[in-house]
Each structure stands twice: as structure tokens, then as C-alpha cells.
Amino acid sequence: MEAVTPIRRIKVGGVNVYYEHYQNPGKQTIVCVHGFLSSAFSFRKLIPLLRDRYDIIALDLPPFGQSEKSRTFRYTYQNLAMLIIGLLEHLQVKQAALVGHSMGGQISLSAALLKPELFSKIVLLCSSGYLKRSHPTIIFGTHLPYFHLYIKRWLSKEGVMKNLLNVVHNKSLIDEEMIDGYGKPFQDEQIFKAMTKFIRHREGDLQSEELKKMNKPALLIWGEEDKVVPVKIGERLHHDLPDSKLYSLRETGHLVPEERPEFVSERIAEFITE
Template sequence: MEAISPIKRLAIHGVELYYEHYENPGKHTLVCVHGFLSSAFSFRKLIPLLRGHYEIIAVDLPPFGQSEKSRTFVYTYTNLAKLLIGLLEKLNISQAALIGHSMGGQISLSAALLKPELFSKVVLLCSSGYLKRSHPSIIFGTHLPCFDLYIKYWLSKEGVLKNLLNVVHDQMLINQEMIDGYEKPFTDRQIFKAMTRFIRHREGDLQPDELKRIDKPSLLIWGEEDRVVPFSVGERLHHDLPDSILYSLKETGHLVPEERPEFVSERILEFID
């Protein structure tokens, strides 16, 4: 009997979402939410360790991954959180736990704040935190006709390999499969125009008073060598989230789902169950 493909697409609030749905009827649902410039691909090592225990949904947030690169959607964190909520409602899922990496952690917190009854717990993996909105000069620049070309130039100059070297501590983990997986979404030229809107619309991270209203149990896991979101951000989130646990990992960088999937999966199993 042919296996059912986990790859799915659904239009939510007028935007086509790509997601992977690893069905496991009767089990608690986990929703994996990736970070900036990433996709569901970043959970490729974590999902196999968890799919026997849970039903798992890994989403590509627009305009990243294989989701639509809409040029009309307003890319605020609030609207992205509403897409997650809309997807779960469309799938008739009454409750789920969120697993957010980097920017995905901030969007997960926004979703939990918007509709707390839908979410049981939140797992934050090197979550972004306390970032302000883009500088007004950058927001002004996004209205210039060629700003998308500047984004394309900047990303090409940095290159996927350079970015990966910045987010992992053990550089021996980087191989061609990893490079190709993170590079693939950027072969679609439409992403650069959509990213222009993303930079323009992003409203900034949740403030301490908002975080203090999120009473969901929260598990925080951080790499002590994280150069993107320092461990001090994790400590601050731990302080502001009323019901949280914080773990730190030595010799580990920002990409904890790739670098320490066994440790992360074990802590998630303990935390959810």
C-alpha cells in the first residue's frame, strides 16, 4: 500500500500555505514553526524523533519555503500567527503545542496570545525576542522600486554557506544536502519582492507586558554559543514568561533543531507528556 504523502497545501486567509502533516490519530498535535530565511526543512532531524509520539504539522511561513510569495499579504507577526490559527481551525484541530525556532518562536508566542484556548504549551528554540520594528529609513527604502534587487544582492553576497557557518557551532555538520535544502526556496525570484513587504510590515517582537500575559507552560532551549539570538535573550524570556523552564546547551549555536535534535526531542517528550 502506497504511503500517504505528508506534503499538503491549503489556502488560509487568501494565502496558499505549504505544510507537512505527519498524521498520528489520537495523539497530541505539535506545530513546528521555523525562523527567518528558513522553512520546515529546519525540523528535518527533529520530526523523525517525534512523529511516533505525536501528530506533527510543520509549516512554511509565507513568503519563505514553498508557501506563496504573496505581494498583497501584510506580513506582520500577528497576521502570520493568524495563519497558524486558521490552518489548525481548517484541519479541525482543537488543541496543539507550538514549537518555534528563532523568529518562529516569536510568532508562536503571538499565536498563543491571540487564541490561548487553542494552544496547550509552547516550546521556544533560540527564539527571537525584544527586537524592535525596522528603522524608519529601512522601511522608507522598501518603497523604492529596486529594493528587492538589493535584498537579492545582499543574500547572494552572504551566501547560504556563510549564513550556515554563523548559525551552527560545529561546522562539520554542514554538508551539501544541508546547503541545498536551505538554498532551494531562494531560487524562486518572487521571494525578494515578498521579503520587501515582510521587512516593511514586521511590527517588532512582543513586549514584556504582553509576554507576562502568556500563562502557557513554556520550554526554552538555547545554545550557549548562539551568535544570532544570545543566551541572554533566553534568560530574559524565561524571566518574563510566567511559567517557563530554560535549558542551555554548551558548544551549541543557533540552529538547535539541526545541532542537538536528540536532546531537544527528549526535553519535548518530557515537557509535553
């Protein structure tokens, strides 16, 4: 274990971003990008299996995790992708591989399209795909003064435990550490107002015509029991991405970095070495 804490903070794109940097000079850099309602915490089991072989950066995308819950930042996928690019440029990273889970997969793809020379390969773990922008009625609702209270009520009603039960297949994996790790960021009241803007600004996912332009090798890993992003989305992405391979895992849900960290780490290592 390194003596220096991996925890860092930086202001990029006008917003304060929390990230963890597991430094390994001279090694290939991997950037871990989490999904909706999540944070770098979701890679907690994957990082220890890869940190001896790679230089690893895991960030909290605003407004999630420990990053700023800004009410002025425009939460588009493109702007979030630009934050990743800005962070890597600040750290003077010349080239990196992207590992995106769920929504983080779409943001990773956007980053690779925006600055292709910065990224070598892309790993998509149960990546979101082909989602359209929020319905106009919902976007209109985000302009109402108390919409953030609706979001808070919805999340409170669902609860961390219910959400976790929806994203993992093996329910025995859920423990107090997991519940606390995924629930703690939502104790900050500011996140609900920031999420209002996130829902308002978010574009739809990249569509087929954009994905077919992707010239980066892509590794896709899916849980066959994924209730959030069904494996058929992975199959469709595999079809549209010109240079891709797909693994589907039995008895595995949406949270593959938590459920199958050994398998995922092995496939990532093979993929990056190729």
C-alpha cells in the same frame, strides 16, 4: 513510514501555504514554526524523533520555503500567527503545542495570545526576543522600486554557506543536503519582492509587559554559542514568561533543531507529558 505523502497545500488568509502533516490520530498535535530565511526543512532531524508519539504539522510561513510569495499579503507577525490558527481550524485540531525556532518563537507566542484556548504549551528554540520594528529609514527604503534587488544582492553576497556557518557551532554538520535545503527556496525570484513587504510590515517582537501575560507553560532551549539570538535573550524571556524553564547547551549554536535533535526531542516529550 506512512504510505500517504505528508506534503499538503492550503489557501488560508488569502495566501497559499505549504505544510507537512505527519498524521498520528489520537495523539497530541505539535506545530513546528520555523525562523527567518528558513522553512519546515529546519525540523527535518527533529520530526523523525517525535513522529511516532505525536501528530506533527510543520509549515512554511509565507513568503519562505514552498509557500506563496504573495505581494498583497501583509507580513505581520499577527497575520502569520492567524495563518497558523486558520490552518489548525481547517484541520479541525482542537488543541496543539507550539514549537517555534528563532522568529517562529515570537510568532508562536503571538498565536497563543490571539487564541489561547487553541494552544496548550509552547517550546521556544533560540527564539527571537525584544527586537524592535525595522528602522524608519529601512521601511522607507522598501517603498523604492528596486529595493528587492538590494535584498537579493545582500543575500547573494552573504551566501547560504556563510549564513550556515553563522548559525551552527559544529561546522562539520554542514553538508550538500543542508546547503541545498536552505538555499533552494531563494532560487525563486519572487521571494525578494515578498521579503521587501515582510521587512516593511513586520512588527517588533513581543515586549515584557505582553510576555508577562502569557499563561502557558513554556520550555526554552538555547545554544550557548548562539550568535544570532544570544542566550541572554533566553534568560530574559525565561524571566518574563511566568511559567517557563530554560536549558542552555554548550558548544551549540542557533540551529538547535539541527545541532541537538536528540536532546531537544527528549525535552519536548518530557515537557508535553508533564
